Amino acid sequence: MEFIQSAKNDQIKQAKKLTTRKYQERNHSYLLDGWHLVKEAIQSGAEISKIFATEKYLNERELRAYYDQTIEIAPEVAQHLSDTQAPQGIFAVVAVPEQTMPAAFDGQWLFLDAVQDPGNVGTMVRTADAAGYQGVVFGRGTVDPYNPKTLRAMQGSQFHLPIYQSDLGDWMTAFKKAQLPVYGSELNPQAVSYTDVPAGEAMALVVGNEGNGMQAQFLRQTTQNLYIPITGQAESLNVAVAAGILMFALRG
Amino acid sequence: MEFIQSAKNDQIKQAKKLTTRKYQERNHSYLLDGWHLVKEAIQSGAEISKIFATEKYLNERELRAYYDQTIEIAPEVAQHLSDTQAPQGIFAVVAVPEQTMPAAFDGQWLFLDAVQDPGNVGTMVRTADAAGYQGVVFGRGTVDPYNPKTLRAMQGSQFHLPIYQSDLGDWMTAFKKAQLPVYGSELNPQAVSYTDVPAGEAMALVVGNEGNGMQAQFLRQTTQNLYIPITGQAESLNVAVAAGILMFALRG
Known part of the structure; x- marks a missing residue:
């Protein structure tokens, strides 16, 4: 598994950009921060292209199916990716789903x-x-x-x-x-x-x-x-x- | 009218303490921050012992009746008293009203x-x-x-x-x-x-x-x-x- 130690790494720079609307629109994806939310994304079958995780998450059962997309990051990198003061240390790059207006409405x-x-x-x-x-x-x-x-x-x-x-x-x-x-x-x-x-x-x-x-x-x-x-x-x-x-x- | 230029002034130190529960209980009063809230306090007849105001508020009609309790402060002092990044520049020391449980309840x-x-x-x-x-x-x-x-x-x-x-x-x-x-x-x-x-x-x-x-x-x-x-x-x-x-x- 790849390990990223520096916030200057190109993949991290790209991931950080996915917190802004401009890059979300360009890449049709966004960055999700935190274990609870990443688990929700996995459970709901969202399209996940990458997971950045600090060491403590690497043995989590839910991540097994995503082994090929998972990249280990240092805690300092997690701090850089997050806009919270004490990030949990796990992030996912999630596709923005294509939505078209339904032909009929209910509810x-x-x-x-x-x-x-x-x-x-x-x-x-x-x-x-x-x-x-x-x-x-x-x-x-x-x-x-x-x-x-x-x-x-x-x-x-x-x-x-x-x-x-x-x-x-x-x-x-x-x-x-x-x-x-x-x-x-x-x-x-x-x-x-x-x-x-x-x-x-x-x-x-x-x-x-x-x-x-x-x-x-x-x-x-x-x-x-x-x-x-x-x-x-x-x-x-x-x-x-x-x-x-x-x-x-x-x-x- | 008194003018306070330094956050180290004793009255300012005392006022700042009134943002904490300990001093609120000790002094039965709290510090209110912002023009809208200070006006509400005035209109509702709350017990106001002091008003700290930057220059731009000194001519406000609502403050006339409080001339004796009003102290002008420098913008740096307002910044010190406030926990917001861009304080409006007016504060009031307001009494915590004595409340006793009603003898009967409705509503x-x-x-x-x-x-x-x-x-x-x-x-x-x-x-x-x-x-x-x-x-x-x-x-x-x-x-x-x-x-x-x-x-x-x-x-x-x-x-x-x-x-x-x-x-x-x-x-x-x-x-x-x-x-x-x-x-x-x-x-x-x-x-x-x-x-x-x-x-x-x-x-x-x-x-x-x-x-x-x-x-x-x-x-x-x-x-x-x-x-x-x-x-x-x-x-x-x-x-x-x-x-x-x-x-x-x-x-x-």
Whole structure:
């Protein structure tokens, strides 16, 4: 087995680049950090081209089938590859799955319109997974799903439900054509309480940017806008909490 | 008006100490960081003993009534007082309000049992505020409510609903005496779905530690334990999201 001792090694430089959107798009793959997530990738049958592991992982049963793709790295190299202070010492290069819009939709979908905090976005994907949603569409301007911080907050949910990086307008048009509601989440005079729409129906829920809400062009296309009635004095809810309340209230 | 140019000034040293629980308890006050929060403190009539402000805030209308308590600080001093990288440059020393357990309870309450992440805890208090809860009890082992990170996530909700730092056992006993349910949040064989308990009743909801859940001694005292049915493959929900779903489902 190959052993890499220096962060200047070319393979390590290439792997580190896979934490950025530009290189993810160019190479159709991303870098996953941590044992729990690498195990999830293996168990879900994700396409893994390389595993970089420090010595302590080399005897793990789950890695046996990946012997040919596994490269041992020194702890200093793990530190370089990770954006955490105390990396576990194992990484995988995972293919970004090709996703094409389904011809028909069922169940519930989450659309992200320029949501920017990777922790919030990752948490929302994890919540969509837990609520049994069919997929999450990352609209333009939304943070990269394969950013290290997003990946940490998703906790492997990208292996449980499909993630699309796409133009939300196309998806909204497709839902309308299928006569399925697209619910915006925005407090405006026409908005209704989320408790006033039926649960369990096929639909899409759009969550907007933390500061600015949904983009006007998409807001115009929603079937209805939902709001969460605030009874206390808080001005608003954390966006991931608000999305969680809506997703669970509307699920099947 | 006094002007402090050095972080070594004694008043600044004292103020900085008020970001730690030990000195907060000793002095019954904490340090609040940022203009939005300081304004909230002023508007809510909180007891403010000192305001440290950089030059740009000195003409703010809201500060006029606090002229005698206001001390100008240099930007370097603001940097020292803050735990953020780009502090706004205004701080207030705010009294920790004396809270005693009410003689009778109504509405909904949130109990925190050894919840440790300040961001999660702050977000939960903000959500409790938005959901119209009556108060939040910080049980022993729960992160400090006046920790700078908790304060940031609370976004001023400590001025909207009372916060108690207390023994959860005493509160649970008091609720039982009043014949009000105390709902645990823990998946065990006796647990029921949160959708199966009535909304809007007076009750307390207990949220447990992120990794270990509720402490056994408290779990034994709950009226019933609630769980959130997970339909996807996610193993769990983020604790602040789970608490948000429960709080909104059970509120009045």
